[in-house]
Amino acid sequence: MGLQLYDYVLSGSAYKARLFMALLGLDYQSVSIDFHPGGEHKKSDFLQINPAGTLPVLVDGDLTLCDTQAILAYLAHKFDTTNQWYPTNDPVATGRILQWLAFAGRLTDTAGAARLHDMLGRSLDIDAARKGAHKALRELEAHLTEQGFRGHAFLIGSKPTIADIACFPYTALAPDGGIEHDDYPAIRKWLIAIRRLPGFIEMPGIHRLHDMRDEDGG
Numbered sequence: 517m518g519l520q521l522y523d524y525v526l527s528g529s530a531y532k533a534r535l536f537m538a539l540l541g542l543d544y545q546s547v548s549i550d551f552h553p554g555g556e557h558k559k560s561d562f563l564q565i566n567p568a569g570t571l572p573v574l575v576d577g578d579l580t581l582c583d584t585q586a587i588l589a590y591l592a593h594k595f596d597t598t599n600q601w602y603p604t605n606d607p608v609a610t611g612r613i614l615q616w617l618a619f620a621g622r623l624t625d626t627a628g629a630a631r632l633h634d635m636l637g638r639s640l641d642i643d644a645a646r647k648g649a650h651k652a653l654r655e656l657e658a659h660l661t662e663q664g665f666r667g668h669a670f671l672i673g674s675k676p677t678i679a680d681i682a683c684f685p686y687t688a689l690a691p692d693g694g695i696e697h698d699d700y701p702a703i704r705k706w707l708i709a710i711r712r713l714p715g716f717i718e719m720p721g722i723h724r725l726h727d728m729r730d731e732d733g734g
C-alpha cells in the first residue's frame with residue numbers, strides 16, 4: 517500500500533503535508549477525519565493511531581508518523597532525489613532547517629490557535645495567542661529581510677526547503693485569526709515566492725497566485 521494521510525481540509529498542519537507531497541509529485545490516499553464539529557481526532561479509534569490526538573498523521577507501510585515536521589523530514593529523505601528540500605549532507609543547513617521546524621511549532625501554537633478561536637470558536641486566551649503570533653512574525657520578518665539583502669528568497673537560501681513549507685501555512689493563514697500581514701512586507705514577498713513554486717496547491721484561505729494582488733510586479 518502507498519502513502520496514507522489522515523487529513524482535514526481546513527487544517528493548516530495537514531496542508532503542510534499535502535502541499536509538500538504535491539511539490540514532490542507524490543500520490544497518496546487521504547483519510548478524512550471529522551475534526552470539526554465531530555472531534556473525531558479525540559475519539560478512541562483515532563487516539564490508537566495518534567495518542568496526541570492531532571492531525572495530520574502519515575502512514576507508509578509499517579511506519580506511522582504523528583508530527584507534521586517529522587512527516588516533512590521523512591518525505592524529503594525518502595522521496596526528494598534532488599536533496600534540495602532537506603540537505604542533510606550540509607551541517608549548517610541541517611541545523612538551520614531544524615531551528616525553523618521548531619519555529620513552525622510556535623506559529624501553530626499562536627497564529628494557528630488564534631485561527632481556531634476565530635474560525636471554530638475554540639476557547640482560549642486570544643490576546644496571548646495574537647501577541648505570541650506577532651512576536652513570531654516580527655522574528656520571521658527580520659530574518660526574511662536579512663535574507664532579502666543577501667539576495668535569498670527563502671528561509672535558508674535561494675532554494676525552498678522543508679523549513680519554508682513548515683512555516684508557510686500558519687503565516688499565510690494568520691489573518692483568519694485576526695493577525696494581519698500589513699506590517700510584514702518581507703513576509704508578504706516570501707508568501708508569494710512560495711505560491712510561485714511549480715506544483716503549488718491551495719487550501720481554503722490560501723488561494724492561488726492569480727487570485728492575489730501581486731506585490732512585486734511578477
Ligand SMILES: N[C@@H](CCC(=O)N[C@@H](CS)C(=O)NCC(=O)O)C(=O)O
Pocket residue numbers: 527528529530557569570571572582583584585621624632
Ligand atoms: N505538533 C503537532 C501539532 C499539529 C496540530 O496542532 N494539529 C492541529 C490541526 S491543524 C490539531 O490536530 N489540533 C488538535 C486540536 O486542536 O484539537 C504537529 O505539528 O503535527
